[in-house]
Amino acid sequence: MKLPLPLLSLTALICASLHAPGAIAGKPSRDLKDPIKGDLALKSVGQLAFGADGLLLIAEPGAAAIIAVDTGDTGPVAKLKESVPNLGELLAAALRTTPDQIQIVDMAPNPVSGKVYLSVRNLAAKDVAILSVDAAGAATVLNFAERPHVRVELPKSEAGPIKNISDLAVTDDRVLITGQSNEEFSSKIFSIPLPLSAQSQGTIYSAETYHVSHGKWETKAPIQSFIPYDDKGTPCVIGAFACTPIAKFPIANLSSGANVRGTSVVELGSGNRPIDLFSYTKNGKSWVVTNTMRFKQPFFGPSKYWGVRVSTEYLTRTAPEEINEKAARRDVKEKAGPDGIEIMESLSGAVHIGKLDDTTMMVLRENGDKLQLESVALP
Amino acid sequence: MATSSSWNPSRCRKVSARNVAAKDAWLRPHGFVVPPLGGQAPPCRSAAENASRRVPARVSPPKGGTTNAALAAVFCLLFASTLAFAADAPRLEAIYPSGDTVPANHLKFYLHFSAPMREGVFLDHCRLLDAAGRPVLEPFRETELWTEDHRRLTLWLHPGRQKTGVNLNAEFGPVLQPGQSYTLVISGAWPTADGAPLGQETRKTFHTTPRLTTQVDPFSDQPAACCTQSSRLSLLTAEKPPTRWQIRPPASGALAPLEIRFPYPLDHALLLRCLRVVDDAGAPVAGSVATADNERTWRFTPTTAWRQAAYRVLVDSILEDLAGNSLARPFEVDITAAPLKPVPREVSLSFTTTEPDASPSAPITVR
Numbered sequence: 144m145k146l147p148l149p150l151l152s153l154t155a156l157i158c159a160s161l162h163a164p165g166a167i168a169g170k171p172s173r174d175l176k177d178p179i180k181g182d183l184a185l186k187s188v189g190q191l192a193f194g195a196d197g198l199l200l201i202a203e204p205g206a207a208a209i210i211a212v213d214t215g216d217t218g219p220v221a222k223l224k225e226s227v228p229n230l231g232e233l234l235a236a237a238l239r240t241t242p243d244q245i246q247i248v249d250m251a252p253n254p255v256s257g258k259v260y261l262s263v264r265n266l267a268a269k270d271v272a273i274l275s276v277d278a279a280g281a282a283t284v285l286n287f288a289e290r291p292h293v294r295v296e297l298p299k300s301e302a303g304p305i306k307n308i309s310d311l312a313v314t315d316d317r318v319l320i321t322g323q324s325n326e327e328f329s330s331k332i333f334s335i336p337l338p339l340s341a342q343s344q345g346t347i348y349s350a351e352t353y354h355v356s357h358g359k360w361e362t363k364a365p366i367q368s369f370i371p372y373d374d375k376g377t378p379c380v381i382g383a384f385a386c387t388p389i390a391k392f393p394i395a396n397l398s399s400g401a402n403v404r405g406t407s408v409v410e411l412g413s414g415n416r417p418i419d420l421f422s423y424t425k426n427g428k429s430w431v432v433t434n435t436m437r438f439k440q441p442f443f444g445p446s447k448y449w450g451v452r453v454s455t456e457y458l459t460r461t462a463p464e465e466i467n468e469k470a471a472r473r474d475v476k477e478k479a480g481p482d483g484i485e486i487m488e489s490l491s492g493a494v495h496i497g498k499l500d501d502t503t504m505m506v507l508r509e510n511g512d513k514l515q516l517e518s519v520a521l522p
Numbered sequence: 523m524a525t526s527s528s529w530n531p532s533r534c535r536k537v538s539a540r541n542v543a544a545k546d547a548w549l550r551p552h553g554f555v556v557p558p559l560g561g562q563a564p565p566c567r568s569a570a571e572n573a574s575r576r577v578p579a580r581v582s583p584p585k586g587g588t589t590n591a592a593l594a595a596v597f598c599l600l601f602a603s604t605l606a607f608a609a610d611a612p613r614l615e616a617i618y619p620s621g622d623t624v625p626a627n628h629l630k631f632y633l634h635f636s637a638p639m640r641e642g643v644f645l646d647h648c649r650l651l652d653a654a655g656r657p658v659l660e661p662f663r664e665t666e667l668w669t670e671d672h673r674r675l676t677l678w679l680h681p682g683r684q685k686t687g688v689n690l691n692a693e694f695g696p697v698l699q700p701g702q703s704y705t706l707v708i709s710g711a712w713p714t715a716d717g718a719p720l721g722q723e724t725r726k727t728f729h730t731t732p733r734l735t736t737q738v739d740p741f742s743d744q745p746a747a748c749c750t751q752s753s754r755l756s757l758l759t760a761e762k763p764p765t766r767w768q769i770r771p772p773a774s775g776a777l778a779p780l781e782i783r784f785p786y787p788l789d790h791a792l793l794l795r796c797l798r799v800v801d802d803a804g805a806p807v808a809g810s811v812a813t814a815d816n817e818r819t820w821r822f823t824p825t826t827a828w829r830q831a832a833y834r835v836l837v838d839s840i841l842e843d844l845a846g847n848s849l850a851r852p853f854e855v856d857i858t859a860a861p862l863k864p865v866p867r868e869v870s871l872s873f874t875t876t877e878p879d880a881s882p883s884a885p886i887t888v889r
Contacts, residue, residue, distance in 0.1 A: 186670075205670045246642040264641060269715055304791075307667050325667035325676045326791045328629060328846040328853065360686050361855045365665070416664060436664075 171291050172198045172213040174313070176340035178291035183210055188262035188271040191251035194313035199253070199260060201273065202308035202320070203294075209311060209320060211339045212292040214285075218255045221278035222503060227516040230261075230507065234274055237282040240267045247514065250495040252505045259497070259505050259516065260285075276516060297322070297333055298344045305331060313337075314371040314394070319380065321352075321366040330365035332380070334397050350396075350403045352382075364405070370420045370431070374459055381458060383417030383433060391458055409457050409484065411435060418448075421498035422455065423521055429455040432504070432521075434493040446509060450490025452522070454483030489519050612637040612714045614724045617706070618790035619844055621816030622727065625734035626700040627684050627845040627853070631677045631726075632791055633708065638672035638715040647712035648677060653703040661697045672715060676791075681846075686854055700732045734845040737852045737862075738788070740767040740837065740869060740888050768885035769871060774830035775878035779812075779821040782835065782871070783885055787817040789842045796838040797822070802831050828875045836868040 171178060174194055189202035197216040202209055227233055231242035238245060244267040252259050258275045265272055273285045297305060297320070305322040312319050320333040331349040353361055369382035371394070378394040382405060390405030397403060411417070415435040422431045434450040479486070490496065494514065495507040498521075506517045618632040650661040663678035679697045698704060708724040742765045770781040780799065790813055799807040799822055809824040822835075839850040846853035850865045871888045 205668070205672075248642075266640065266715075266717070306670070307665055309665070323665060323667065325669065326789070326795075327840045327842055327848065328681065329840070361857050362681075362685050362853060365681075367665075 172196060172211075174198055174337045174339060175211060175213055175291060175293050176338040177342075178213065178293050179341075180289055180291060182288050183212070183292060183294075185210070185271050185273075188248055188264065188273065189308050190310050191249045191260055191262050191273075192311050192313060193251055193253050193260075194318075197253060197255055198313070199251075199273075200311050200313065200318065201262065202311055204306055204308045206296065207305050207308070207322070208294055208296040209308070209318070210292055210294045211318075212287050212290050214253070214287070215290060216253055216256045216258060216275075218257075220255065220257045220500075222257045222499065223259070223276070223280065223505070223516065223518040224278055225280060226518070227276060227280045228510070228513065230276070230514045230516045232513075233276070233280070233282045234261065234263055237274055237284050238263070238265050238268070238272060240265060247495075247507070250497055250505065250507050252497040252499045254499055257499060280516075293339045293341055293343075295335060295339055295341065295343045295347075297349075298347055305329075309366060310368045312369065312371055314378065317394075319369070319371065319394075321369060321382070323365045328363055330363055332366065332397060332403065334394075348398065350398065352384075352392075353402055353404045361404070367417055368420045368433075370422060372422060372431075372455075372458065379458075381420065381422075381431060383420060389417070389420075389431070389433070389453070389458075409453050411451065418494070419496045421496070421504070423498055423501045423504075425501055425521060431455060431458065432487070432490075432496065432498075434490050434496045446492035448490075448492050448494055448509060450487045450493050450496065452485050452487055456483060487522065489522070612639075612718055612720050614708055614720060617708075617724070617726050619787055619817055620790070621787055623729050623731060624698075624787075625732065625843075625845045626696065626698045626702075626730045627733040627735070628698060628730070629679055629681065629684060629844065629846045629853075630789075631706060633675045633677055635673045635675075635714075635720075637718075639668075639675065640713045640715055640717075641666060641668065641672065643712070644675060644677070647709035649707040649709075650679075650697070651705045651707060655705075658697060658704070659694065674791075698730050700730050703727060703729050734786070734843060734847065735852055735854065736847060737865075738841060738843050738847055738849045740849070740871060742766060764887065766887045767871070768887055769835070769873045770885045771873045771876055771883055772828050773878055773880045773883075774828045774875040776827055777824060778828070779823040780828075780833075780835070780873070781822075781885070782820045783815075784818050784820070787844055788820075789844065790817050792838075792841050793817060793820050796841040798836050799824070800834050800836060801829070802833065807833065830875055830878070832872060832874045835871040835873070837871065839865045839867055839869060 172195070175198070183201075185201070185203055187203055187205035189204040191202070192200045194200065194211070197214040197218075199212045199214050200209055201212065229242075231245060231247070234247070235242045235245050244265065246264040246266065248262040248264060250259060250261050253275075258277050261274050261276070263272050263274055264270075273287070275283050275285055277283070304324050304326045306325045307323045309321045309323060311321070316337055318335045318337065318339060320335070321330070322333065323330050330352050332352055333347055333349045335343050335347050352364055352366055364384045366382040366384060369380050372379045372381040372391065374391065374393075379391045380394060381389060381391050383389050384405065388407040388410040390407045392403050392405050411433075415437045417433050417435045420431060420433045422429060424430075430452040432450060432452045434448060437447050437449060490506065492508045492510065493506050494509055497505045499505055499518070502521055504519050504521055506519045508515045508517060613636040614633060615636050616632075616634040618634070619628075644666055645662060645664065648662060650658040652658055661679055661683070663680045665678065667676040667678070668674065683691055683694060683697045685691055704727070706726045706728070708720070710720045710722040710724075712720050714720075744765060764783075764785055767785070768783045770783070772778040772780050782797070793813050794811055797811070797820060799809065801807055807824055808826070809822050812821045812823075813819065814821060837849065840848050842848045842853075849869055851862055855862065873886070876883050
């Protein structure tokens, strides 16, 4: 039967929008144990992160849970060819609504395929969705019902009223999650060993995170975003506290019920809120990149969103005269410096950033009242 | 990949304001006046009270077939629908702390809504004004913390501003200064998850006392070291303020509530989940919990009558005051001072019920 062209297009659109990314059948992810298939039934969506071989972690903050999906999206790498000038319009069209009816919560590039994944709230449908944007700039609403996945709830005994998962990441042997309570002033980091399983609850432990200011006042401190980092062979977490500098602590310090105190290594200047973090190595030098939102003038450009790269030499410092309240400070009144801390012009207006590889990052940039998705070369 | 707030690609289009205008435009040609909604947040109502406030939507069909009767029926239907719309319109039902006095290092407000609210827009709809009506610079933490049903938002004053010595505090100062008045303003344009706006702006004016920086201690014989006696008095109702918590034991054989009084307000949400009652064998006693007197009183009403026996109230040491000081530790710990005294995970308070039909007993200081 020959379909009329409009109907054919509609059919193609429906097929495309419901197409699972896992067209490439491969062996199941080694990081999932006893995965299941079926509707993810997401009640909420939050942060996204990728593990090995297309393993996607989705935070479900309302339920204090994470879902790990073996997307099957294992490449080969195809990077975004041209910028998407109005990502909101593109995603809204895929969800069959209007841009004012969606909210983009987070973005994560899949390093093995180059596709950019986004967690989105569909206000009109009172629903949430995960979408991807491919190299051609086409958006797809992902349906993971046929993909192996595992849902891990944070244990209530450990999580309490932790309802905000601020970030999550995969290391070689575990998943780390930071969360904040919506009642007591409590911030925790959770550790879940790999492989993930729906029965992982009993193996999860948490530690509270603290910060000390002026060598005197210790308070609980929420980690806004973090990355695992290898500090000369010592596995560490590099975290950006919500109200204080970038700090680090060894993963070995995480134990059940422990109180973890971060060592401040860089101060970006007050009035800035770190958003995303990643590290990369180029020309023999390693850097940590973060984008932040500055809430007070002077801005570093036309936008309150800006970004900086910090030499990892700062992250390895341990001498008392170089850390905590004496850590290197980015002076907001200066246009440059100190050495090894560089404002990145390419991150002006960056609402979200994510590393694709050591040469390329994906940037979601505000452009007037629109959001532009770009592939940007790392310096 | 972290962030705490979502991004609406069309945030600048003022969806909420447009919805207000659209609804107004629909109603006016039909000759209806929308009753004022919201206003100053009333105290929390029980489910039964809320149910009794609802206008029945069912209207009896008209008898007979005259045009007038039909018109009357249509009018009644529209009128009842309008009233039902008003009763069911989204509301900001309560703001906690419910009192009008907080310490200058106050940390958070709880906003209770009658309907699930839209995520990702709360910073567009909350403002803090000083006594002169000027906006306080960036007073709120950007992290958005809802309950699972999206009907309660925890609105944090920025901890980085409220913490001593943290860079934000050092450069911009605290959000609140002691001895001042402020007004929290919640916009009426804030939409629910369904897109309907709250309808009317809500304002809560409050006053600040000096900072409250000591650990919560049910057995303390000293006023908090941080505050002068006069400032502490401003948080109290009694003329001679007790420093220890006080228990009013209930009479046995009845369902009268057990009551615990605190020398100053504690955190509303934590009061509802951090205290539990066990019998002399350690078995949990079932019942319901409420707060009163601007969160200076906690009440527990059992589902079955009290026995004439000894009971205990177990208090989770995470219970905090308005400034984040808990039983376990102060919000800010001076690590150069003497180490904190260890506090058990649950602090136990004992009481014994009184004789049946005894007149209400005076509060007993905890020991």
